[in-house]
Amino acid sequence: MLAYTIKRLLQGVITVWFIATATFFGMHAVPGDPLAADKEVPPEIWANLQARYGLDKPVPEQYVIYLGNMLKGDFGISYTQQNREVNDIIAEHFKVSATLGILAIVFAAFGGILWGALTALYRNRAPDIVIVFLVILGISVPSFVFAALGQLGVVNINNALGFTLFPVAGWGTVQHMIVPSMVLGLGTMAFLTRLMRSSMLEIANSDFIRTARSKGLPATRVFRKHQLRNAILPVVTVLGPSIAAITTGGFVVEMVFAIPGLGRYFVQAVQQLDYTVIMGTTVFYGAFLVFMVILVDLVYGLIDPRVRLE
Amino acid sequence: MSALLEVADLRVEFDTYGGTVQAVRGVSFELDRGQTLAIVGESGCGKSVTVQSIMGLIPMPPGRITSGTAKLDGKDVIADKRIDGKDIRGRLVGMIFQDPMSSLNPTMTIGEQIAETLQVHRGYSHRRAIARAIELIDMTRIPEAAKRASQYPFEFSGGMLQRSMIAMSLACEPSILIADEPTTALDVTIQAQILDLMRDLQRDNGMAIILITHDLGVVARMADEVLVMYAGEVVERGSVDDVFYRSAHPYTLGLRAAMPSNRDDAAQELTPIDGSPPDLFAPPAGCGYFARCPHAMRACETEHPRAFELGEQHRARCWLHHEDCNVDAGEVFRK
Amino acid sequence: MAELSFEPVRVEREVETISRPSLSYWQDAWLRLKANRRALISLYIVIALLLFTVFGPFVWTVDPAAQDLDQISAPPGADRTATVVDDYVPWRGVTVELPAGGSPPAAELLAPGAVSVQGPAETRAVRLAWDPVNGAAAYRVYRNILDPEPDGALGLPIADVLDPAQVSFEDRLDLKPLTYFYSVVAMDALGNESSAYRTAQVDVTRVITAAEAVAKGLAEGGDALQPGDTLKLAAHPLGTDYLGRDLLARLMYGARVSLFIGIVAPFAFVILGIVYGSAAGFVGGRFDQLLMRFADFVVALPFLLFMILLRILFGVGAGESGIYPMMVAMVLLSWPGAARLVRGQILQIREEGYIGASRLLGAKTNYLVLRHMIPNTMGVILVTLTFAVPSAIFTEAFLSFIGMGVAPPTPSWGSMCNEGLKTMLTTPHELIAPAAFISITVLAFNLLGDGLRDALDARMRSAE
Secondary structure (H helix, E strand, O other), rough: OOOHHHHHHHHHHHHHHHHHHHHHHHHOOOOOOOOOOOOOOOOHHHHHHHOOOOOOOOOHHHHHHHHHHOOOOOEEEEEOOOOHHHHHHHHHHHHHHHHHHHHHHHHHHHHHHHHHHHHHOOOOHHHHHHHHHHHHHHHHHHHHHHHHHHHHHHHHHHHHHHHOOOOOOOOOOOHHHHHHHHHHHHHHHHHHHHOOOHHHHHHHOHHHHEEEHHOOHHHHHHHHHHHHHHHHHHHHHHHHHHHHHHHHHHHHHHHHHOOOOHHHHHHHHHHHOOOOHHHHHHHHHHOOOOOHHHHHHHHHHHHHHHHOOO | OOHHHHHHHEEEEEEEOOOEEEEEEEEEEEOOOOEEEEEEEOOOOHHHHHHHHHHOOOOOOOEEEEEEHHHHHHHOOOOOEEEOOOEEEEEEEEEEEOOOOOOOOOOOOHHHHHHHHHHHHHHOHHHEEEHHHHHHHHOOOOOOHHHHHOHHHHHHHHHHHHHHHHHHOOOOOEEEEEOOOOOOOHHHHHHHHHEEEEEEEHHHHOOOEEEOOOOOOHHHHOOOOOEEEEEEEEEEEEHHHHHHHHOOOOOOHHHEEEHOOOOOOOOOOOOOOOOOOOOOOHHHHHOOOOHOOOOOOOHHHOOOOOEOOOOOOOEEEOHHOOOOOOOOOOOOOOO | OOOOOEEOOOOOOOOOOOOOOOOHHHHHHHHHHOOHHHHHHHHHHHHHHHHHHHHHHOOOOOOOOOOOOOOOOOOOOOOOOEEEOOOOOOOOOOOOOOOOOOOOOOOOOOOOOOEEEOOOOOOOOOEEEEOOOOOOOOOEEEEOOOOEEEEEEEOEEEEOOOOOOOOOEEEEEEEEOEEEEEEEEEOOOOOOOOOOOOEEEEEEEEEEEEHHHOOOOOOOOHOOOOOOEEEEOOOOOOOOOOOOOOOHHHHHHHHHHHHHHHHHHHHHHHHHHHHHHHHHHHOOHHHHHHHHHHHHHHHHHHHHHHHHHHHHHHHOOOOOOOOOHHHHHHHEEEEEEHHHHHHHHHHHHHHOOHHHHHOOOOOOOHHHHHHHHHHHHHHHHHHHHHHHHHHHHHHHHHHOOOOOOOOOOOEEEEEEEEHHHHOOOOOHHHHHHHHHHHHHHHHHHHHHHHHHHHHHHHHHOOOO
């Protein structure tokens, strides 16, 4: 297990290096000048800016400096907001995105497992049919539509109640977090419910469930200790990729609900072509996702003895 | 003394997309204490469904038990698996299955899975149940039982797993052990060990065994009584000697001819039974074996044969035994 | 039992009866697919969508860029009649005589005594007049589509009337045939609003002048139209957007963009994946290891960043439409999934007995790949392709939504959603229509994919 962990972490570091390198050379392969703004800049100011961002040095040297800075955890200074360091931006806004994302994934995972288990218990009866229908709807509706509908719902709830139960936008209190994280988790929850359902049904037909029943165990015990526990395993394996989906979905939800997260900041940087912010956030997100996938795999190893003891 | 288990007129149907399959069509048998009953027949003849319906393991739907009783110690367990308010399964009847690799929960240790039965039926504490589980593992001749108890199924070989299954099914000292093709998925060398183990445990514990197999070699080695099933019916039953040396149904003879033996006549040829079993969506009005039978007669096509008595326990469902039937029956034993 | 006959009969026996006609793999798959009602309906929906996209614009020949300013943000099936009126005549408004030097400041500004509508309330203008308020230095006019009672929500301030003698206002701002609530509030010299207000409820009717009707081709000649006649305006079955463009026409043209990306991009990256995966699987060994490790890295690459780089490479500026960069980015970064799958299949098939048998009979490598390996992976590939379509449509919608894909005025379902979102609270149909099209398409492809998977490969069959 330890050797496996070290191997996975090493692979993760190499992947992050690959992302950073691809990002750097991708940016430099693009023709044109990242500092060329809409308005003309006097040559001496332009030269100053070049020096400030280190763009006057040869590309290989820039690459070495870039990697060195990255090792130190320094992503440079924003192009558009020239007083802000990318590190500060990430440090300030990622907290918000991470909170939103964690709430969403927890909501999605618990919801998915719960609904999936319910559908399997009530197979082909009303609860199953209703949930399966909702699930199909859930995986077919884009995240921004959920976000928009969620906001519309909030407006209607507040109107009906006559006071603000959930704020329509913004961030800060628990009330701010509930609706956006639910909206963000909805698509993933639908996907996980579907997975959980088919996993439950597959396990229900498996030989070891028959064995458990032949031992005369009460139905609840068969369900809990034998069926549920094994059916959750495939759900855990897809949590890694789900985190990636939730991260991307977070961009949209943060935009719609005006949440000051890194995702919204990233989209803004993309729209303003703020190169250092884009590069910094990209590498940061890349590294984050790579290590989250590794983390999920390691956690899976703890749950599944077949992997743990390899 | 009445029999330990008495099954009468058991009928089981399955709803499928193609229609309703009559998988078991009126099976009856008795099992005495300490006795070994073998049920033989080719795939799909209904032998597994018979025991699974007694154990309540038929998925319902699509399965359906349309009639029949199974009296364990005189109490019917078809509708309710409980006697004295407690589940008979694992307590009075233990069961092991064909494929030990998939029949054990992959995420629970072997010891836990054995102990579970004791905790549920005997109310043992976790600790006491585990201690007993280790004894049981040891009893099935698995070395280093204590260490093995804390291991997971994937760390075991197929033979070891089947031994663990046996340990698990015998945890509560049941009076019946049902073994559904216990050796089919195992290597030949392991097969003999498992069968020896079962016989030894039977001698020690005095339990009855229902052994389902399609291997006549296993039957000859283990069984006291034999039930030959074909197309959801018992076509012949009797003692091992009756069935092997006085085979009274053409199907039993067909099975014997299709089986290799270790007798001296090395030149013997294996003869397959031509054709395939009848469509159980619409079972034939007459004998199910009619279309494949070398002795087929007019009556066999339209009239369902009754069970003719050939000896004290020996019965065969074949018109050849009718008193008016005079045709040459070849090797078929007749009274 | 006397009637029993024990005469031996010969039963005709065939050793192996083949009761069913032999079906090819694809025939069998088609039969299974046909038996799956959900998948079959989905297939019909997909076909209908393609017909809608390809032939729709020939049937519904409305220009998706044309603005119908009479019907802005009109909901589907709205009442589309307009009353013919005379040409617009400017209005001088209503003024009152104030004492010289203006009215003296009052301790408290009251609400205007009454707010009345002068003349007919029409979509081209609503004319309001109110009773002067003692001490008012100016008036502010609010407009709301909801009743301000009981919350006191007055809506948007649409005008400040800075002359206290002027007690009227002509609203010509983007009026729709709805019920409006106008509220008038008096202000003091410092511009502070009084808390008291007076509201008038106004039902606005849609009007059109004869000249306009002729210019828009709604009537033959202006002479035939008399004021007071009603006229049918251009039909918009799904309504119009915030610029008065026909939603149905835009959905059809948008479908061309969305489905083009949604179908062509998956085709391209699945083909790339097949080539890459079969090369890795067939050659095997070190080469395979190397290729698959590279694929792992590509999976980890950030999609959005490459999108941006490609947009710059293609010379697409911010806020412009970039269909091709989007497709290229999808193709360059999405192939590893398909490649991995094909490689797995090839590795598995390579070990199958029939490959060995074919090799023994002298089959060449090319023949093996083309005759045995590719056909046997077709099922998996087809299923992958079907599932890739919805995710590509989602990606297009997502990118267009954040402004990195198709930008206005080019319609695509994603960019239409983006535009519709802005007016979601007042006219939700502008969001719902494109979102419904995305959802139905994605749903149909998902269910079709499920059906194909079940039909093509029993081993992959889902438990549903």
